[in-house]
Amino acid sequence: MKKFFMLSNEEIKRSFKLYLSILTMLVIVELTSVVYQVLHYQSKLEDLMKKERLTEMEAVDQLNGPLTFGDATNYFKYMIAIGIMFTILYAFQIWYRDWYGESKYIYRLLMLPGKRITILLSKLTTVLVFVCGFMGIQWITILLSRRLYEWLLPEHLQAASKIIGESAALNMLYTFNVIDTFVILALALFVITMVFLFVLTERSYQKGKALLTIAKDVALLVVPFIALRYLFDLTSMLIPNQQVFVYLSFILIYFAYISWKCVRLLNHKVSI
Amino acid sequence: MRRYKEMIIVGGIAGVTLLSYFGYAVSIKGSDYEVESIRKENAEALKKVNIEIENGDIKPTQYNIQLDGQIHSESQNYITGLFNSYAADFPADFYRFLSKEDVFTSEMGSRTYGIEVKASQLNYHSYDKSTQKQFKKTLSHRLTVPDREMADIRVFHQDGMNVYVQRDDHGTKEKSMVLLLNLAKGKVETLQSEQLKTNQERHYVAVNDYGIVYRDIVYDAEGVEKDSAYYLDNGKGVKRIKALDTYASEGNFNAAEDDQSLIAYGTFDSEKSKSIKWNTYDFKTNQVKEHKVEGSHTYRFNGSYTMIAKDKLYHIANINDSDFQVTVVDTKNESISYQGIIKDKNARKNRLVQEITVIP
Numbered sequence: 001m002k003k004f005f006m007l008s009n010e011e012i013k014r015s016f017k018l019y020l021s022i023l024t025m026l027v028i029v030e031l032t033s034v035v036y037q038v039l040h041y042q043s044k045l046e047d048l049m050k051k052e053r054l055t056e057m058e059a060v061d062q063l064n065g066p067l068t069f070g071d072a073t074n075y076f077k078y079m080i081a082i083g084i085m086f087t088i089l090y091a092f093q094i095w096y097r098d099w100y101g102e103s104k105y106i107y108r109l110l111m112l113p114g115k116r117i118t119i120l121l122s123k124l125t126t127v128l129v130f131v132c133g134f135m136g137i138q139w140i141t142i143l144l145s146r147r148l149y150e151w152l153l154p155e156h157l158q159a160a161s162k163i164i165g166e167s168a169a170l171n172m173l174y175t176f177n178v179i180d181t182f183v184i185l186a187l188a189l190f191v192i193t194m195v196f197l198f199v200l201t202e203r204s205y206q207k208g209k210a211l212l213t214i215a216k217d218v219a220l221l222v223v224p225f226i227a228l229r230y231l232f233d234l235t236s237m238l239i240p241n242q243q244v245f246v247y248l249s250f251i252l253i254y255f256a257y258i259s260w261k262c263v264r265l266l267n268h269k270v271s272i
Numbered sequence: 273m274r275r276y277k278e279m280i281i282v283g284g285i286a287g288v289t290l291l292s293y294f295g296y297a298v299s300i301k302g303s304d305y306e307v308e309s310i311r312k313e314n315a316e317a318l319k320k321v322n323i324e325i326e327n328g329d330i331k332p333t334q335y336n337i338q339l340d341g342q343i344h345s346e347s348q349n350y351i352t353g354l355f356n357s358y359a360a361d362f363p364a365d366f367y368r369f370l371s372k373e374d375v376f377t378s379e380m381g382s383r384t385y386g387i388e389v390k391a392s393q394l395n396y397h398s399y400d401k402s403t404q405k406q407f408k409k410t411l412s413h414r415l416t417v418p419d420r421e422m423a424d425i426r427v428f429h430q431d432g433m434n435v436y437v438q439r440d441d442h443g444t445k446e447k448s449m450v451l452l453l454n455l456a457k458g459k460v461e462t463l464q465s466e467q468l469k470t471n472q473e474r475h476y477v478a479v480n481d482y483g484i485v486y487r488d489i490v491y492d493a494e495g496v497e498k499d500s501a502y503y504l505d506n507g508k509g510v511k512r513i514k515a516l517d518t519y520a521s522e523g524n525f526n527a528a529e530d531d532q533s534l535i536a537y538g539t540f541d542s543e544k545s546k547s548i549k550w551n552t553y554d555f556k557t558n559q560v561k562e563h564k565v566e567g568s569h570t571y572r573f574n575g576s577y578t579m580i581a582k583d584k585l586y587h588i589a590n591i592n593d594s595d596f597q598v599t600v601v602d603t604k605n606e607s608i609s610y611q612g613i614i615k616d617k618n619a620r621k622n623r624l625v626q627e628i629t630v631i632p
Contacts, residue, residue, distance in 0.1 A: 009279040136289025176297040176331040179349040
């Protein structure tokens with residue numbers, strides 16, 4: 001356990017500045033985008049009133065009504081996409097920096113006494129903690145943005161909406177159901193483990209064989225899925241609820257397989 | 273501790289911010305419903321009425337409310353969302369039949385029908401949600417097998433073991449047929465078969481002692497409805513039911529329980545009203561009669577839900593942003609047999625009535 005905490009801390013420490021910089025950038029860009037959207041809306045409103053000689057009410061109508069919180073947070077979805085991209089890239093980088101860094105850190109890691117699974121778990125934990133941080137900070141940014149929106153925009157130009165607005169991306173991430181958050185984190189865990197498998201496979205075999213092995217592992221996920229779908233459509237042998245159960249079981253089995261393979265590669269195949 | 277500084281900071285940020293989100297999520301109060309009865313005739317019958325309400329905003333929850341005060345709520349999430357499909361309402365083998373590619377499905381009241389036409393046999397399955405009873409029958413016939421892409425088959429009337437089906441073929445020529453599925457004898461009979469004009473559409477409504485009732489809609493070249501009218505075909509001739517002309521464009525007249533009349537309910541009257549209205553057309557007198565009962569509260573038409581079962585009209589509508597008025601009307605003697613309020617103690621908005629089910 002001590003080794004796990006030590007390694008996790010080491011991983012976090014190595015990305016600490018980068019991670020905090022990205023979080024800070026995310027908050028600043030998002031808050032700035034809210035200010036921009038509110039000011040832009042107000043300036044469009046004033047322009048319309050001046051040029052077309054409209055009353056404020058008429059100008060608001062021409063702009064399709066008051067500014068909703070969903071409109072004000074329109075850029076958040078791009079920031080979420082950047083956050084997801086960062087996480088995936090980071091899942092690659094957390095391994096490759098150990099091989100390609102100046103100090104060849106992977107030597108030290110693999111030579112450490114004890115089980116190598118701890119290395120995998122510490123890296124997995126680090127990426128997952130970062131994902132949790134992204135989700136949490138995004139939530140706090142939404143709350144701050146809401147305050148900003150209410151403070152900057154006169155009340156009669158605001159449209160009543162739920163706390164997170166109407167953005168589909170935000171509504172998917174924040175359903176206000178704790179189970180859904182764990183489902184999102186489980187999905188993140190699955191994707192991160194897949195990335196880890198790709199990296200460890202690439203590090204374990206020669207180029208050609210590595211590519212073939214990766215293709216085989218991807219096919220092991222995709223082909224049965226398509227085959228099951230085809231079989232269910234063709235035969236109607238199972239009702240949708242039973243089909244969902246089969247799909248979920250398959251994903252769980254596949255996850256167990258890729259996790260086992262990651263550990264196996266790390267224990268027996270990975271070369272320095 | 274200092275050794276783990278970075279881990280504590282990053283973990284702390286993730287933990288505190290996510291916990292604040294969970295705290296917020298837990299603090300959101302859902303609806304807390306209670307049923308307040310204003311008038312009730314038969315307390316035992318109330319147990320059989322189930323009203324399903326869903327919230328359309330954050331933290332989706334489904335509430336099942338019985339008029340005797342029993343309330344169940346179920347919070348929806350991504351996992352339950354995967355399992356809560358249309359199929360959950362049906363027995364497995366019935367759903368399996370419905371999902372076959374060449375099966376035509378239709379609904380009437382609490383019944384769902386599935387019809388599969390093969391070269392010399394017709395497979396008929398039905399399932400009644402309120403009684404949870406399934407019926408299957410294979411009937412022999414001499415019909416052409418419909419092209420799944422160019423045809424439509426739906427049940428429009430059922431009288432005991434006689435099921436009346438409309439079959440439309442939209443091939444090169446528009447054709448509409450009425451088939452009688454005699455479930456007792458296992459036979460299919462063609463009652464009507466007519467070639468329609470290209471700009472004409474037909475909806476069969478009812479079959480009774482007076483004949484077959486249908487509604488014809490004629491469109492202009494731009495596809496805009498030009499004329500719509502109800503007709504009665506008594507086997508000897510077809511006559512336009514002129515008394516229904518003013519209602520024909522709405523097209524909401526359906527067969528009444530007694531088979532001697534047609535009934536229309538849920539017609540728009542005014543956005544806010546106390547009256548619950550419905551219309552009946554009597555074949556004997558050839559007249560439309562407007563009926564109404566006065567409820568206790570002014571309700572909003574928008575979002576109201578009406579259904580009819582066994583001569584009882586079930587009406588549920590918002591009386592304010594969060595509370596609903598439920599009225600059960602005995603259509604035979606035009607009286608209210610039950611009226612009550614589904615009150616939300618937490619006064620949450622944006623709730624939608626999904627379904628009313630009456631268990632016989």
